[in-house]
Amino acid sequence: MKIALNPFIAGIPANPLRALFPFAARPGMLNLASGHPSRDAYDHEGLAEALATAGADFPAWTYGPSAGDPLLLAALQEHVAEVPAGHRLLVTSGAQQGIDLAIRTLAPPGATVLVPEPVYPAVLSACAAVGVRAVGYRTDAADAAMAGLAEALAAAPDVRALYALPTFGNPTGETLDQAQRLAMLALCARRSIPIIEDDPYRALWFRAPPPSSLMALAPQVPGAVVIHLGSLSKIISPGLRLGWAIAPDAVAGPMQEARQASDLQPNSLAQRVALHYLRLGRLDAHVVRVRALYAARHDALAGRLAGAGFDVPKVEGGMFVFARMPDEAVRDGLFERAVANGVMFAPGPAFSLRPGDVAFAERMRLCFVGLSDAHVLEAADRLIAVVRG
Amino acid sequence: MKIALNPFIAGIPANPLRALFPFAARPGMLNLASGHPSRDAYDHEGLAEALATAGADFPAWTYGPSAGDPLLLAALQEHVAEVPAGHRLLVTSGAQQGIDLAIRTLAPPGATVLVPEPVYPAVLSACAAVGVRAVGYRTDAADAAMAGLAEALAAAPDVRALYALPTFGNPTGETLDQAQRLAMLALCARRSIPIIEDDPYRALWFRAPPPSSLMALAPQVPGAVVIHLGSLSKIISPGLRLGWAIAPDAVAGPMQEARQASDLQPNSLAQRVALHYLRLGRLDAHVVRVRALYAARHDALAGRLAGAGFDVPKVEGGMFVFARMPDEAVRDGLFERAVANGVMFAPGPAFSLRPGDVAFAERMRLCFVGLSDAHVLEAADRLIAVVRG
Numbered sequence: 001m002k003i004a005l006n007p008f009i010a011g012i013p014a015n016p017l018r019a020l021f022p023f024a025a026r027p028g029m030l031n032l033a034s035g036h037p038s039r040d041a042y043d044h045e046g047l048a049e050a051l052a053t054a055g056a057d058f059p060a061w062t063y064g065p066s067a068g069d070p071l072l073l074a075a076l077q078e079h080v081a082e083v084p085a086g087h088r089l090l091v092t093s094g095a096q097q098g099i100d101l102a103i104r105t106l107a108p109p110g111a112t113v114l115v116p117e118p119v120y121p122a123v124l125s126a127c128a129a130v131g132v133r134a135v136g137y138r139t140d141a142a143d144a145a146m147a148g149l150a151e152a153l154a155a156a157p158d159v160r161a162l163y164a165l166p167t168f169g170n171p172t173g174e175t176l177d178q179a180q181r182l183a184m185l186a187l188c189a190r191r192s193i194p195i196i197e198d199d200p201y202r203a204l205w206f207r208a209p210p211p212s213s214l215m216a217l218a219p220q221v222p223g224a225v226v227i228h229l230g231s232l233s234k235i236i237s238p239g240l241r242l243g244w245a246i247a248p249d250a251v252a253g254p255m256q257e258a259r260q261a262s263d264l265q266p267n268s269l270a271q272r273v274a275l276h277y278l279r280l281g282r283l284d285a286h287v288v289r290v291r292a293l294y295a296a297r298h299d300a301l302a303g304r305l306a307g308a309g310f311d312v313p314k315v316e317g318g319m320f321v322f323a324r325m326p327d328e329a330v331r332d333g334l335f336e337r338a339v340a341n342g343v344m345f346a347p348g349p350a351f352s353l354r355p356g357d358v359a360f361a362e363r364m365r366l367c368f369v370g371l372s373d374a375h376v377l378e379a380a381d382r383l384i385a386v387v388r389g
Numbered sequence: 390m391k392i393a394l395n396p397f398i399a400g401i402p403a404n405p406l407r408a409l410f411p412f413a414a415r416p417g418m419l420n421l422a423s424g425h426p427s428r429d430a431y432d433h434e435g436l437a438e439a440l441a442t443a444g445a446d447f448p449a450w451t452y453g454p455s456a457g458d459p460l461l462l463a464a465l466q467e468h469v470a471e472v473p474a475g476h477r478l479l480v481t482s483g484a485q486q487g488i489d490l491a492i493r494t495l496a497p498p499g500a501t502v503l504v505p506e507p508v509y510p511a512v513l514s515a516c517a518a519v520g521v522r523a524v525g526y527r528t529d530a531a532d533a534a535m536a537g538l539a540e541a542l543a544a545a546p547d548v549r550a551l552y553a554l555p556t557f558g559n560p561t562g563e564t565l566d567q568a569q570r571l572a573m574l575a576l577c578a579r580r581s582i583p584i585i586e587d588d589p590y591r592a593l594w595f596r597a598p599p600p601s602s603l604m605a606l607a608p609q610v611p612g613a614v615v616i617h618l619g620s621l622s623k624i625i626s627p628g629l630r631l632g633w634a635i636a637p638d639a640v641a642g643p644m645q646e647a648r649q650a651s652d653l654q655p656n657s658l659a660q661r662v663a664l665h666y667l668r669l670g671r672l673d674a675h676v677v678r679v680r681a682l683y684a685a686r687h688d689a690l691a692g693r694l695a696g697a698g699f700d701v702p703k704v705e706g707g708m709f710v711f712a713r714m715p716d717e718a719v720r721d722g723l724f725e726r727a728v729a730n731g732v733m734f735a736p737g738p739a740f741s742l743r744p745g746d747v748a749f750a751e752r753m754r755l756c757f758v759g760l761s762d763a764h765v766l767e768a769a770d771r772l773i774a775v776v777r778g
Contacts, residue, residue: 006643048444062626096653130519239449239656240657254394262651264511264630269659
């Protein structure tokens with residue numbers, strides 16, 4: 001029998017980053033495509049200790065509250081999440097679930113959510129799955145008043161939320177400065193549009209902490225509403241699949257109901273592992289170590305590529321650069337040749353708003369954190385050889 | 390500022406079972422309300438061993454495929470999940486995520502999904518969250534041809550799926566016999582309506598295995614389509630939040646895309662714990678022990694209540710009875726008095742299709758598995774005292 005499907009779900013565009021998984025498993029592949037921490041950027045000793053403690057802790061094995069384990073909620077507030085008055089904290093299954101819940105809670109089918117262009121493609125999937133239109137806005141360093149955003153806001157109908165990744169963005173690695181943040185808050189407040197601030201990379205700065213989050217700045221802008229999303233994936237372990245959302249009470253309640261309808265509650269075992277890890281008091285020192293690792297790898301990769309004619313925009317932290325390859329290198333089949341040469345990058349068009357679009361064809365997102373120092377340089381050399389080939 | 394919300398999400402009815410959580414935490418409370426395995430129904434030794442092995446296994450800590458860890462998919466097929474030709478297996482975050490994904494994949498906003506009445510309330514939440522109408526159908530042991538279902542099918546417009554929990558149902562504990570299963574398959578096949586078979590309790594039989602699943606029977610009925618949902622929550626641990634879905638390729642692909650849009654992938658750590666637990670080869674003996682535990686508790690509870698004038702429909706497995714209290718006991722405030730007397734039940738109206746409905750006011754769902762043998766009898770005595778009070 002022919003099975004009728006919900007057209008929203010049938011129409012979710014394939015996530016071009018997840019489609020790269022099979023290539024990454026090839027022997028000897030040097031993967032600059034995936035945003036995965038390298039094996040030496042985990043606190044294996046601390047995780048082993050936390051795991052052993054969690055295993056002997058019965059709540060790890062049974063049902064728990066939909067908003068999250070109360071002890072983990074308290075530990076997150078102590079270590080990583082600042083919750084303003086009138087707001088609530090929810091544990092989520094990674095920041096992705098926070099994105100999904102925030103979009104679904106704010107935007108009914110047919111409505112519009114504004115997203116940066118280029119964009120992290122899983123945001124487009126979350127919109128498509130519920131029939132929400134994603135419309136792009138542009139930002140760049142020279143646009144202090146966020147004129148690109150103002151233009152998009154004026155043009156798009158029925159905008160219910162703005163999605164932003166203002167700190168060490170994905171794919172760009174770029175960071176909005178404080179003036180741009182205040183301009184974004186003001187533009188959205190004027191139109192009563194809540195901002196979904198995706199902020200998983202904040203802790204990964206190289207030399208100086210990034211500007212305050214949109215959520216922290218919001219009290220300076222009357223009427224501004226921010227839903228803030230964080231993640232333990234980049235600072236503890238992606239396999240725990242744990243993040244958090246901080247939202248005004250009026251939004252957090254419905255988000256929690258939506259979460260309960262989706263999958264009842266966060267993973268109990270992973271929550272207890274995270275709890276006991278945070279209680280060990282090792283996180284701060286671990287993150288200091290990771291920052292230094294990532295800064296060194298960034299400098300190595302960016303330096304080598306710049307020397308070979310790539311334009312590598314300056315970033316101050318995070319995991320990615322969105323490098324522009326030399327003009328003569330832009331041509332079809334480059335990704336396949338790179339794979340054949342043992343190196344992977346995430347092609348620029350993967351971050352365009354429409355599948356099949358050729359926007360950003362001259363770019364590649366390169367994740368500099370997933371390989372050891374020696375492998376980062378080797379990967380750069382392979383990439384340079386392919387581009388020159 | 391007033392924040393506009395998606396009316397579907399704002400309209401999710403509160404889950405009356407999850408609302409009971411705070412009462413359950415009161416000191417000395419004997420909880421017959423929640424469907425939670427008791428602490429002595431876990432294989433603590435096996436779980437500790439699996440956890441230690443998983444912790445030393447790097448894929449536990451990093452990203453993995455959206456369909457699930459390939460090694461766990463293989464282990465599920467070896468131990469608990471039979472995947473027919475033309476079908477695919479997906480790991481889900483508990484059976485609840487399977488319910489949510491199946492409903493969303495099959496039914497667009499405004500369409501109808503048929504659900505049994507009384508119903509497990511989280512199914513209603515999953516429908517409401519995406520604007521899908523839930524319309525009830527009745528089943529009972531005397532209705533061999535499923536006339537109640539035929540009637541509902543004929544009356545409801547734009548039915549896109551039928552949700553069924555045919556084996557040790559929740560809340561009823563009842564099981565459809567083979568003739569009823571074949572009738573259900575035929576009725577749905579005739580209208581090209583896929584069946585979502587929620588089957589988390591199958592392993593928990595008392596004296597004899599239940600009839601074959603709808604999925605196993607489907608090949609006997611031309612045109613029948615079944616999406617089968619299983620869970621490790623009732624046989625290994627609910628805290629792992631792991632279940633599985635088996636669906637025809639044409640449905641499994643979009644379900645996986647929807648899953649990826651929601652939360653990227655299943656929990657890596659929990660998947661490796663489940664994998665290493667299954668590999669220990671302890672599951673079968675563990676489940677044999679759990680069956681005996683639960684059968685004894687069922688008999689103790691049902692016997693004590695029947696002796697006090699309750700009508701306790703016979704069940705052959707699972708975790709629940711949907712007992713009818715003596716007529717004179719039916720009155721407002723019973724739940725509150727039970728709580729004051731140190732015992733909790735799930736009130737019958739929690740399983741009605743509309744919040745505030747008084748259907749099933751004479752019923753209480755009693756979970757007989759969550760308390761030790763001695764406590765089950767003490768809980769029954771407290772309940773009898775309240776009902777007589």
